[in-house]
Amino acid sequence: MNERVKEWLNRSTSFWRGRTKAQKAMALGALLLFLVIVGVASFFATRTSFVPLYSNLSPQEAGQIKATLDQKGIDSQVTDNGTTIEVPEKMANTLKVELAAEGIPNSGSIDYSFFGKNASFGMTDNEFNVVKLKAMQTELANLIKNIDGVEDAKVMINLPQQSVFASEDQGEASASVVLKTKPGYKFTDEQVRALYHLVSKSVPNLPTDNIVMMNQYFQYFDLKNNEENSTATAFTQQNEIKKQIERDIQRQVQQMLGTMMGQDKVVVSVTADVDFTQENREENLVTPVDEQNNEGIAVSVQRIRETYSGQGAQPGGVAGTGENDIPGYQAATDGSNGDYEKTEETINNEVNRIKKNIVESPYKVRDLGIQVMVEPPNPQNPNSLSQQTIDDIQKILGTIVRTSIDKQDGQTLSDQDIQNRIVVSVQKFNGKTDFAQPQPTIPTWAYIAGGIGAAAIIGLLIYFLLRRRKRVEEEEEDFIEQPPLSDLPDVTEERETEVTIRRKQLEKLAREKPDEFAQLLRTWLAED
Secondary structure, X not given: OHHHHHHHHHHHHHHHHOOOHHHHHHHHHHHHHHHHHHHHHHHHHHOOOEEEEEEOOOHHHHHHHHHHHHHHOOOOEEEOOOOEEEEEHHHHHHHHHHHHHOOOOOOOEEOOHHHHHHOOOOOOHHHXXXXXXXXXXXXXXXXXXXXXXXXXXXXXXXXXXXXXXXXXXXXOOEEEEEEEEOOOOOOOHHHHHHHHHHHHHHOOOOOHHHEEEEEOOOOEOOOOOOXXXXXXXXXXXXXXXXXXXXXXXXXXXXXXXXXXXXXXXXXXXXXEEEEOOOOEXXXXXXXXXXXXXXXXXXXXXXXXXXXEEEOOOOOOOOOOOOOOXXXXXXXXXXOOOEEEEEEEEEEEEXXXXXXXXXXXXXXXXXXXXXXXXXXXXXXXXXXXXXXXXXXXXXXXXXXXXXXXXXXXXXXXXOHHHHHHOEEEEEOOOXXXXXXXXXXXXXXXXHHHHHHHHHHHHHHHHHHXXXXXXXXXXXXHHHHHHOOOOOOOOOOOOOOXXXXXXXXXXXXXXXXXXXXXXXXXXXXHHHHO
């Protein structure tokens, strides 16, 4: 190993000593340039750039946000006399979403002053307002994309017109948000509240009541009322429960049919009639212990029996002849015979006494309707969707309706009643929201690495070209200084020997004097 290292060092030393001063200077310059480029790239890559997170904050909110960021271990800066919070640029979008989910800040607004730096001096107020509105919509859409479950978002903001008269009422803004959500993803109440809070705090004078949010499947995300922003009335609670029931059935049908037909091929609408009547009643029931014989248990029994018999005159007299007698009734005569018997029985039975306090559930689905719109595989041809598929969809919806409606007193729904509550429409969808496909972006470090690599390749090419040129020049100089070579015999020329000379003489004799050549041959043969 040591010999190889020494050999490599000797070769490197010999190679370096064999270079000219210009080549050595160029190699050192390329190495120095490479180190400078790497150092500058490392400096900008590791440098932390701070951007405004929130502006126009009160001192209390600035301190609250600063304490929250410090607790999370995130570097931050307070500028503009304590009214602006700056954070690292890479974490700005994520922090806006996280703080919005926590309800921070209660006032203030997201900073959009960056686009004003690029405004030209010739821009009018209307042009500036259009650019500002566009920047707000784009920035807000980018923020919403950071929410888990959101693939893309489109935001439309309507700002109130500023009045030329001074008044306290500045008007309220409104916003519409269309989300492209992942199929089957279900947002929690915290995520929906975070989205509403984020949109509300991103636009001045925008209350949550003026925000409409839905996804590409026309499902609305409603903000549930809480004790902080409204008082829940009985109507609000009942309406919220009714919407929740409709939403659950709608999501169930949407997920099932979307899996079969495609998520963008089905639109489901559900309407429910919910009974909110709550009944509290108390029942005091008495039932026999022996239900088969309808008898109870005899706790105590008392029986009394009396008998009497006697003799006397036979009864007689004229029926109904007396002054106070009843017509047709035989008059009694003293001293007649008679019998007397009396029986009395008293039984105390024990029975079952049942007391029931019944509270019936107030949420009963009295009626349910499901409307489904299906786009055929070929939107231009409604017949491309087979009748068998339509029948299967109707059977699925019929099962859901039959099991969801509350049955009272053994009431059953006929097939015709089920069909009256189901509508399946097959037609082309013309109101789809098209989302632009995200364009792949190349990170900054890739450009830096590419520039460094290109500079290194160019330096190596220049070095090898100069080295080749130098080698050609050295070969030309060696060729010019080399002495001329002496004439060398032709390699194809044969060397003269005695045998070759005799052979040539015999060939000449055979051509010129064939008779003498034949006689010579006969002489040689005779001698042999």
